[in-house]
Amino acid sequence: MRAAHHAVPFSLARLGIVAGNTFLEAVRQKLFGFLLLLAVALVASAQLFREFNFGSSELKFIADFGLGAMVFFGSTLTIAATAQLFFSEIENRTALTLLAKPVWRTEFIFGKFLGVFTVVGVFCALTTGLLVGLLYQRETALMAASPEAFAQGCLIHYGDLVLIGVLQWLKFGVLAAATLLIASFSNTNLYTVVMGFFVLVICHLQYLARDAYAQVASLPLRLLVQVLGYVFPNFQLFNVADQIGVGAALDPLVFVRVAAYALIYIGVFCGLAVYSFSRREI
Amino acid sequence: MKSNLANLRPLWTGLTVVAALAATGVLLRPFEQPAWVWVQARQPALRLDSIKGALGQGVTVGLLGGFRAIVADFFWLKTNSVWEDSDLPATQTFIKLVTAIDPRPLYFWQNGARMIAYDMPHWRIAAGGGYEAVPPAEQRRIDREQAEVALRYLHEAFVHHPDSPWIHIEIANIYINRLKDYGAGAEAYRNAALLPGAPFFPARIHAEMLRRLGRNAEAYAWLKSVYPTLPKEVNASKKITQFHVDSAMAPVFLERIRELEQELNIPKGDSFIP
Numbered sequence: 431m432r433a434a435h436h437a438v439p440f441s442l443a444r445l446g447i448v449a450g451n452t453f454l455e456a457v458r459q460k461l462f463g464f465l466l467l468l469a470v471a472l473v474a475s476a477q478l479f480r481e482f483n484f485g486s487s488e489l490k491f492i493a494d495f496g497l498g499a500m501v502f503f504g505s506t507l508t509i510a511a512t513a514q515l516f517f518s519e520i521e522n523r524t525a526l527t528l529l530a531k532p533v534w535r536t537e538f539i540f541g542k543f544l545g546v547f548t549v550v551g552v553f554c555a556l557t558t559g560l561l562v563g564l565l566y567q568r569e570t571a572l573m574a575a576s577p578e579a580f581a582q583g584c585l586i587h588y589g590d591l592v593l594i595g596v597l598q599w600l601k602f603g604v605l606a607a608a609t610l611l612i613a614s615f616s617n618t619n620l621y622t623v624v625m626g627f628f629v630l631v632i633c634h635l636q637y638l639a640r641d642a643y644a645q646v647a648s649l650p651l652r653l654l655v656q657v658l659g660y661v662f663p664n665f666q667l668f669n670v671a672d673q674i675g676v677g678a679a680l681d682p683l684v685f686v687r688v689a690a691y692a693l694i695y696i697g698v699f700c701g702l703a704v705y706s707f708s709r710r711e712i
Numbered sequence: 713m714k715s716n717l718a719n720l721r722p723l724w725t726g727l728t729v730v731a732a733l734a735a736t737g738v739l740l741r742p743f744e745q746p747a748w749v750w751v752q753a754r755q756p757a758l759r760l761d762s763i764k765g766a767l768g769q770g771v772t773v774g775l776l777g778g779f780r781a782i783v784a785d786f787f788w789l790k791t792n793s794v795w796e797d798s799d800l801p802a803t804q805t806f807i808k809l810v811t812a813i814d815p816r817p818l819y820f821w822q823n824g825a826r827m828i829a830y831d832m833p834h835w836r837i838a839a840g841g842g843y844e845a846v847p848p849a850e851q852r853r854i855d856r857e858q859a860e861v862a863l864r865y866l867h868e869a870f871v872h873h874p875d876s877p878w879i880h881i882e883i884a885n886i887y888i889n890r891l892k893d894y895g896a897g898a899e900a901y902r903n904a905a906l907l908p909g910a911p912f913f914p915a916r917i918h919a920e921m922l923r924r925l926g927r928n929a930e931a932y933a934w935l936k937s938v939y940p941t942l943p944k945e946v947n948a949s950k951k952i953t954q955f956h957v958d959s960a961m962a963p964v965f966l967e968r969i970r971e972l973e974q975e976l977n978i979p980k981g982d983s984f985i986p
Contacts, residue, residue: 494781502779615725637748660737661730667748687747691740698736702729709725 438532445537445544448528452545455518456511457552465510466553469503472496473560477568489569489585496561497671500598504553508602509626512546512609517619525712536704543603543610543700550602558595562588590680594671597685600692601668605630607699608663614707632658633665640664663695784814795827798835803827807865815872821865822882829862829886859890880904881914894921905938912942912960919968932972936984939965 456462476495519525519542529538565586573580609626616622636659643655667688670680791806807824814820833855840846846854863886869879884900887893898921905915915938922931942960943952969984 491781495779498779498782611729615722637752657734660741661733662737664744664748667744667751670751670754681750684747684750687743691744691747694740695736698732702732706725706729709721 440534440536444533445541448538448541449544449548452515452542453548456515456545456549459511459514461510461514462507462549465503465507466556469499469553469557470560472499472503473557474564476564488572489565492565492568493561493586493591493671496557496564497594497598500554500557500561504550504598504602505605505630507553508546508550508605509609509623509630511549512606513613513619513622513626515546516542516610516613517622520712529712535708539610539614539704539707540700543607546606547603550606551599554595554599554602558592562591565591587679593680593685597668597670597688597692600689601665604663604692604695604699607696607703611699611703611706614703615710629662630665633662636662636664637666667691780814784810784820787813788820795831798838800832800835803832811869815869818873818876818878821869821873822878825862825866825882825886828865829859829890833858855890859886862886875907877904877907877910877914880907884914888921894924897921898925916961916965916968923972928972928975932969932976935965935969935972939969939984939986
């Protein structure tokens with residue numbers, strides 16, 4: 431069952447077919463629609479929560495709230511969709527049929543990844559677009575009401591907001607690839623989802639391990655913390671949205687670095703998923 | 713033997729994956745570091761010291777999800793709820809928790825410090841039997857203790873807002889209103905006035921404090937140095953609006969300068985020329 435693909439060369443067309451099918455399957459799922467609806471509703475309702483805001487400026491609060499909704503529901507969608515789409519192939523035995531044909535496991539894994547990545551891309555594009563529209567509408571109204579507060583010009587850099595949406599998409603890509611790696615050796619959907627959320631939390635707290643390891647007295651523990659800091663990618667690196675709403679801009683070089691960091695991790699995680707999946711009996 | 717090796721295959725695969733990820737982390741660290749320094753410099757909340765007060769409080773998921781602002785707002789509501797009950801330990805804990813979760817808004821630092829410095833002494837005196845029962849020396853000791861807690865708290869804010877004049881102003885007000893230390897208050901107002909983007913009133917109050925301390929010559933020199941920098945008329949090209957002109961209160965500065973010239977017996981010929 432593992433040697434069928436040796437008969438044919440690697441094909442981007444076959445990879446594209448797997449990706450296309452994965453995408454269609456994902457958008458047909460209720461989960462995608464449900465999470466997208468929740469995220470869109472939450473982003474759109476950011477204005478209603480203005481009265482609940484004490485600390486930040488109004489635009490900053492809307493930006494924070496909208497991006498928070500995008501990150502929260504986007505992460506949930508990425509993990510759940512990746513696990514579900516992978517295991518639906520295993521549980522329905524379609525993977526068995528598919529891989530019995532001249533299809534590489536690399537094509538299967540990368541196809542699955544691209545399908546999920548496209549779904550998450552649609553999610554990010556819709557929520558970012560909505561947030562841009564909401565902020566533009568509110569900033570225009572505020573500028574008309576109190577022009578002196580905007581003497582220095584617009585507070586929101588809309589181009590940066592789009593770039594932040596792109597970075598969130600790439601972060602979800604890393605998360606999807608990591609979830610695929612877990613799925614490649616896991617036996618159940620539930621285990622993959624739970625481990626996916628653990629990875630999400632660890633990657634967000636990875637920076638604490640980096641800061642903390644120097645303060646750990648015990649040498650073995652210090653080494654362990656240091657290794658953990660290297661094994662998991664740093665998801666807080668994608669947290670560049672703090673400047674949005676206060677008139678500051680995103681450094682383009684930082685954007686390029688973070689994007690390249692994500693793309694390298696996507697490649698590594700997908701490569702390892704292929705390696706792990708190729709050693710698995712299905 | 714072969715089956716033993718086959719049994720070890722998942723372990724070998726797992727170790728290979730971990731080793732590859734660790735190697736990737738090591739190789740990418742120099743590439744990632746400049747971007748991480750940039751991100752961290754703009755978000756002091758992304759530091760271990762900042763976050764450790766907030767972890768384990770059931771807010772981690774909120775922070776991870778990106779809802780830092782709204783989680784902090786929720787705890788600020790909670791702070792006000794316990795503040796209404798004059799619950800000192802809870803209020804103090806929540807004040808610190810809010811700024812640990814979201815140290816960006818000055819509002820939290822300013823109002824938290826006010827609760828600690830201005831409200832908590834009254835709660836402690838009330839708990840001791842009220843102003844009639846607590847001796848004045850004890851009242852002053854309580855005032856001093858709470859003011860010191862508030863000042864320590866505000867100094868923590870400098871980690872997140874090193875260039876904010878409003879933190880200096882808050883510190884100055886505590887020195888003046890709670891500790892009656894006009895010297896330290898004057899110094900804090902001076903620090904505020906010297907920061908870029910500072911409002912104009914700290915410069916004026918610094919001079920007033922110097923006058924109160926009898927340091928009229930210093931106050932006179934300070935006002936003379938500040939006056940030329942004040943906006944006196946609207947200038948669109950320099951982005952000076954009517955609001956800037958009104959809030960600068962240049963005529964009041966000049967009035968104080970003239971008063972000090974009289975008090976210091978400055979000869980007419982040596983008087984300040986605007």
